[in-house]
Amino acid sequence: MKQQFDITVFNGDGIGPEIMAPTLDILAHLSKSGGYSLAFEAVPAGAAHYAQTGESLPDASMDAARKSDAILLSAMGLPTVRYKDGTEISPQIDLRKALTLFAGVRPVRIFPGQKTPLNMPEGKEVDFVLIRESTEGLFHTQGCGEVTKNEARETLLITRDISEKLFTFAFGLAKERKDQGRGEGLVTCVDKANVFRAFAFFREMFDAEAAKHPNLIADHAYVDATALWFVLKPWDFDVLVTENMFGDILSDLGAGLMGGLGVAPSADIGLDHAVFQPCHGSAPDIAGRGIANPMAMILSGAMMLDWLGLRHDAPQLVADGTRLREAVEAVIAAGNILTGDLGGSATTQEAANAVITQLDHA
Numbered sequence: 001m002k003q004q005f006d007i008t009v010f011n012g013d014g015i016g017p018e019i020m021a022p023t024l025d026i027l028a029h030l031s032k033s034g035g036y037s038l039a040f041e042a043v044p045a046g047a048a049h050y051a052q053t054g055e056s057l058p059d060a061s062m063d064a065a066r067k068s069d070a071i072l073l074s075a076m077g078l079p080t081v082r083y084k085d086g087t088e089i090s091p092q093i094d095l096r097k098a099l100t101l102f103a104g105v106r107p108v109r110i111f112p113g114q115k116t117p118l119n120m121p122e123g124k125e126v127d128f129v130l131i132r133e134s135t136e137g138l139f140h141t142q143g144c145g146e147v148t149k150n151e152a153r154e155t156l157l158i159t160r161d162i163s164e165k166l167f168t169f170a171f172g173l174a175k176e177r178k179d180q181g182r183g184e185g186l187v188t189c190v191d192k193a194n195v196f197r198a199f200a201f202f203r204e205m206f207d208a209e210a211a212k213h214p215n216l217i218a219d220h221a222y223v224d225a226t227a228l229w230f231v232l233k234p235w236d237f238d239v240l241v242t243e244n245m246f247g248d249i250l251s252d253l254g255a256g257l258m259g260g261l262g263v264a265p266s267a268d269i270g271l272d273h274a275v276f277q278p279c280h281g282s283a284p285d286i287a288g289r290g291i292a293n294p295m296a297m298i299l300s301g302a303m304m305l306d307w308l309g310l311r312h313d314a315p316q317l318v319a320d321g322t323r324l325r326e327a328v329e330a331v332i333a334a335g336n337i338l339t340g341d342l343g344g345s346a347t348t349q350e351a352a353n354a355v356i357t358q359l360d361h362a
């Protein structure tokens with residue numbers, strides 16, 4: 001059984017290094033007692049690196065990422081540093097494309113004690129996963145759409161190759177969750193198949209995959225209705241799968257339901273590689289003050305342990321991923337050591353220390 005894992009680390013820009021350092025400490029702490037080893041290799045990339053060197057994602061960093069077992073990334077990009085065409089530096093999007101990370105996994109959890117703008121009915125919990133296709137869809141012509149004086153065009157691309165991989169992944173995740181007692185095995189395809197032929201094609205491929213899983217439940221929903229149900233009855237969802245732009249928008253709505261970006265983790269997963277990073281950006285408005293919420297980054301680390309453990313048949317890593325997620329949830333639910341975005345006054349380090357204390361005493 002594999003017990004040694006090489007992890008490429010992108011410390012990133014803004015609050016990136018501030019939330020990454022305590023996350024690596026926590027992961028190292030877990031691995032010590034878990035009997036496996038995580039070798040972290042930090043590599044340069046991002047806006048600050050581009051400002052210094054003219055390179056946003058050096059080939060050597062890309063090579064290291066490609067060779068490693070998993071990639072941890074905090075946040076990259078700064079509003080003040082831009083390419084010549086005026087767009088922001090975003091190596092995280094380059095990584096998704098280069099490594100074909102088609103499944104953007106965005107868990108949404110609201111548990112007792114968590115801050116949420118929703119009125120949660122007694123006894124209800126929210127625990128669903130939104131899967132955003134992350135390599136094509138309406139992002140296909142990103143950066144090269146046609147704009148003339150009177151018209152602008154961007155092209156939406158849905159391919160059989162990526163869609164089939166995406167739906168296989170979605171039903172696989174629903175099965176895993178069902179096996180863990182975290183869902184009823186319900187997969188909802190979110191589209192606009194009533195209006196666009198491309199989405200009828202998307203849905204057809206979803207239905208073909210669904211037919212292979214008689215023990216799971218397949219459902220369909222239009223994206224506009226899904227936005228409504230995110231607010232009115234999010235506890236009914238389990239796994240949702242959708243196109244890139246729809247997923248981009250719905251995942252921020254999901255982060256809002258969880259009380260903000262500081263607690264929203266994510267993973268971008270392909271067949272051979274995966275990047276784990278918080279949903280938020282580099283938050284330059286609070287960078288350098290040691291007050292950023294590290295929880296989204298720590299929860300992304302927990303997702304990495306889970307993914308590595310399942311992939312390499314290493315149950316200790318899966319168990320530690322769950323332990324870490326539960327420790328973060330316990331700290332948030334206790335409510336006395338929270339960073340400013342959650343209404344507290346703790347520093348990044350104090351919040352991370354609370355997670356270690358919880359791990360050691362749970």
Ligand code: ATP
Pocket residue numbers: 015076077261262279280281282283284285286291292293294296341
């Ligand atoms: P990007 O476009 O790179 O995703 P963004 O424009 O969405 O970035 P963020 O950098 O995510 O912006 O920040 C949005 C707001 O959320 C800012 O006010 C920022 O301070 C806050 N924020 C983001 N992440 C955190 C965090 N980990 N802790 C506390 N506040 C955060």
